[in-house]
Amino acid sequence: MRAELVAHAPEGLAPGARAWLGLAIAHQPGWHTYWKNPGDSGLPTELSWQLPSGVDVGEIAWPVPRRIRIGPLANYGYEGEVLLAVPLQVSQTFKAPLLAGASDALTVRLHASWLVCRVECIPEEGNFELSIPLRSSTAVDAARFASAQAAQPHDNAGDASVRAEGERLHWRVAGLPAALHGQALDLFAETPGVLVPAAEAGKDWSQAWDGAVWTADTPLSPEHEAAPGSVPVVLARADGARVDGAAGWRSVASVQKPWSAGAARAEVSPALAAALEANRVAAQTTSVVPAPSLAGLAAALFGGLLGGLLLNLMPCVFPVLAIKLLALAQHGGRPRAQRLAALAYTAGVVLSFLALGGLLLALRAAGEQLGWGFQLQSPLVVALLAGLFTLIGLNLAGVFEFGQFIPGRLATLQARHPVTDALLSGVVAVAIASPCTAPFMGASLGFAVAMPTAQALAVFGALGLGMALPYLLAGFVPALAHALPRPGPWMETFRHAMAFPMFATVVWLVWVLGQQSGIDGAGALLALLVAGSSLVWAMSLRGRTRIVLASALLVLGAWLGSALGPHVVKPLESLAQTAPQATAWQPWSTQRVAELTQSGQPVFVDFTAAWCVTCQYNKRTTLADAEVLADFATRKVALLRADWTRRDPAITAALTALGRSGVPVYVLYAKGKPPVVLSEILGKGEVQAALAGI
Numbered sequence: 001m002r003a004e005l006v007a008h009a010p011e012g013l014a015p016g017a018r019a020w021l022g023l024a025i026a027h028q029p030g031w032h033t034y035w036k037n038p039g040d041s042g043l044p045t046e047l048s049w050q051l052p053s054g055v056d057v058g059e060i061a062w063p064v065p066r067r068i069r070i071g072p073l074a075n076y077g078y079e080g081e082v083l084l085a086v087p088l089q090v091s092q093t094f095k096a097p098l099l100a101g102a103s104d105a106l107t108v109r110l111h112a113s114w115l116v117c118r119v120e121c122i123p124e125e126g127n128f129e130l131s132i133p134l135r136s137s138t139a140v141d142a143a144r145f146a147s148a149q150a151a152q153p154h155d156n157a158g159d160a161s162v163r164a165e166g167e168r169l170h171w172r173v174a175g176l177p178a179a180l181h182g183q184a185l186d187l188f189a190e191t192p193g194v195l196v197p198a199a200e201a202g203k204d205w206s207q208a209w210d211g212a213v214w215t216a217d218t219p220l221s222p223e224h225e226a227a228p229g230s231v232p233v234v235l236a237r238a239d240g241a242r243v244d245g246a247a248g249w250r251s252v253a254s255v256q257k258p259w260s261a262g263a264a265r266a267e268v269s270p271a272l273a274a275a276l277e278a279n280r281v282a283a284q285t286t287s288v289v290p291a292p293s294l295a296g297l298a299a300a301l302f303g304g305l306l307g308g309l310l311l312n313l314m315p316c317v318f319p320v321l322a323i324k325l326l327a328l329a330q331h332g333g334r335p336r337a338q339r340l341a342a343l344a345y346t347a348g349v350v351l352s353f354l355a356l357g358g359l360l361l362a363l364r365a366a367g368e369q370l371g372w373g374f375q376l377q378s379p380l381v382v383a384l385l386a387g388l389f390t391l392i393g394l395n396l397a398g399v400f401e402f403g404q405f406i407p408g409r410l411a412t413l414q415a416r417h418p419v420t421d422a423l424l425s426g427v428v429a430v431a432i433a434s435p436c437t438a439p440f441m442g443a444s445l446g447f448a449v450a451m452p453t454a455q456a457l458a459v460f461g462a463l464g465l466g467m468a469l470p471y472l473l474a475g476f477v478p479a480l481a482h483a484l485p486r487p488g489p490w491m492e493t494f495r496h497a498m499a500f501p502m503f504a505t506v507v508w509l510v511w512v513l514g515q516q517s518g519i520d521g522a523g524a525l526l527a528l529l530v531a532g533s534s535l536v537w538a539m540s541l542r543g544r545t546r547i548v549l550a551s552a553l554l555v556l557g558a559w560l561g562s563a564l565g566p567h568v569v570k571p572l573e574s575l576a577q578t579a580p581q582a583t584a585w586q587p588w589s590t591q592r593v594a595e596l597t598q599s600g601q602p603v604f605v606d607f608t609a610a611w612c613v614t615c616q617y618n619k620r621t622t623l624a625d626a627e628v629l630a631d632f633a634t635r636k637v638a639l640l641r642a643d644w645t646r647r648d649p650a651i652t653a654a655l656t657a658l659g660r661s662g663v664p665v666y667v668l669y670a671k672g673k674p675p676v677v678l679s680e681i682l683g684k685g686e687v688q689a690a691l692a693g694i
Contacts, residue, residue, distance in 0.1 A: 348426020
């Protein structure tokens with residue numbers, strides 16, 4: 001599961017203001033946490049706040065729970081996504097900074113503990129911190145809080161009572177909405193030890209309507225204590241449907257005929273307590289990932305080597321491969337130079353894969369939910385790569401030479417040691433290839449992130465070696481080296497032609513940025529690229545013209561950077577808020593997958609990202625094929641799309657659960673069957689074969 005501290009303060013936090021805090025919980029399919037009365041077993045979620053002086057919070061505004069049956073027992077709790085909202089009150093005595101501005105914020109700290117269960121139970125806890133602006137509005141999660149408020153029960157002002165007759169309880173509740181009259185209801189007692197959570201309506205207890213008064217006859221819990229003066233209860237429609245927008249109604253039933261104490265009620269059964277303690281100790285002591293078998297490691301290394309080799313066939317790597325062929329041809333007739341260039345390129349690729357893999361593993365160990373290609377989820381990184389490839393394209397087109405911008409001694413050194421160029425081109429190749437996932441690569445990456453660090457890095461190294469292998473062989477195998485054309489005038493034409501794949505890469509990166517920062521961000525990046533290109537051209541001139549034009553363009557570029565830069569790096573509020581799609585694809589969520597599969601409807605999920613070239617290829621070919629779409633429709637398969645263009649911990653967690661660490665990933669879910677994970681290069685026949693098996 002994933003937990004996040006969120007806030008809703010649309011009018012800021014001035015003295016006297018009211019706002020909301022909340023713990024947003026997203027459960028994995030099949031897992032749940034508990035209501036204030038957990039039912040037959042479990043523990044409610046607890047929130048402990050640390051707040052500045054003059055700020056206070058109320059109790060959790062619990063949403064209406066659902067009954068979760070586990071064998072002969074039943075619990076009250078939540079599945080899917082839930083927000084436990086808490087009201088926040090700023091007192092009139094609160095002292096805000098005298099010069100408070102938009103950057104001044106109130107810091108809220110929360111320690112939360114919860115029990116998450118499926119069949120097994122895992123006690124978890126977390127420390128959260130959130131800074132809320134004092135003067136400006138905080139409303140990015142307004143929809144979440146509105147949904148949470150709608151899920152809370154409405155107060156019912158009508159009379160409610162309960163009386164005991166032996167081991168039975170007789171309930172009467174008046175004042176419920178007229179639209180509810182005659183409907184079957186579900187009853188939840190906020191006080192533990194009053195009702196039998198697993199009791200079934202029509203079998204263990206009965207209900208009826210006496211005009212406008214709802215009545216019920218329920219069994220008294222065998223673990224009941226002496227009757228309190230009143231019992232708060234929540235009523236909701238048995239089918240979960242809302243009435244007039246309300247999810248439920250809360251009444252406080254006065255006890256008219258009390259009951260005496262029964263058997264002592266255990267808050268947590270001894271068996272559950274022992275299991276919880278064992279889970280807690282295991283969570284604290286198990287810090288080393290067990291080493292996989294030698295066969296598993298060998299399979300991951302071979303898959304990484306093969307995946308890296310196939311990565312050269314991906315369209316995103318083509319521009320760099322073309323440039324490396326040009327570099328090899330330049331060394332024609334000089335075997336030693338070819339071998340050195342091949343080794344340097346291989347070193348650049350392998351070291352870059354190790355560095356990127358090490359960074360990924362370090363960030364995941366620090367708690368970040370990341371996967372392969374994570375750097376392209378940042379608009380800033382995408383913009384910088386667009387600038388780099390524009391620069392390379394201008395160089396290949398002959399607009400400038402790098403030697404013009406560096407001192408003569410360094411230029412001479414570069415000419416004498418082209419090995420550095422080969423090594424750096426290996427680094428650039430990995431930067432371009434990182435958003436791609438080749439066949440065999442996805443499973444190896446998913447396996448790698450669960451391995452001990454040294455073995456995981458070995459898999460990343462194997463990926464790099466596989467990617468560099470064709471160039472390495474071309475440098476060391478004489479037959480391949482002799483097959484390369486000799487240097488000649490054709491090389492200049494070929495070099496200029498290779499500028500266009502670089503510019504095509506820039507077009508793709510601008511499109512990716514448009515998915516992240518919107519049309520304003522893409523337009524701002526294009527303006528900055530034009531300004532930067534004109535500055536590079538001016539720097540290639542000579543004399544006073546160079547000084548005047550370059551100075552003017554430098555000032556213009558600085559002004560554009562300050563004015564347009566924020567548009568480039570500012571992400572859209574939500575990718576899900578864009579215009580609705582005209583196709584059958586729906587936004588993905590773990591809750592939606594669980595709901596559809598539980599109802600018996602098959603689900604096909606496309607884990608994708610705008611920066612993933614393979615994803616876009618599959619989207620425009622196999623997933624747009626008329627026969628495939630017709631097959632989906634015939635079998636009534638729900639189509640969900642999980643967009644990982646920007647960082648999304650829920651999607652990362654889902655990929656990890658599937659044994660993957662990057663996109664694309666295609667999964668077919670069907671009730672009663674394990675998920676079917678399809679290959680990265682999606683074929684029409686493969687999809688149809690998978691559909692035939694459901």
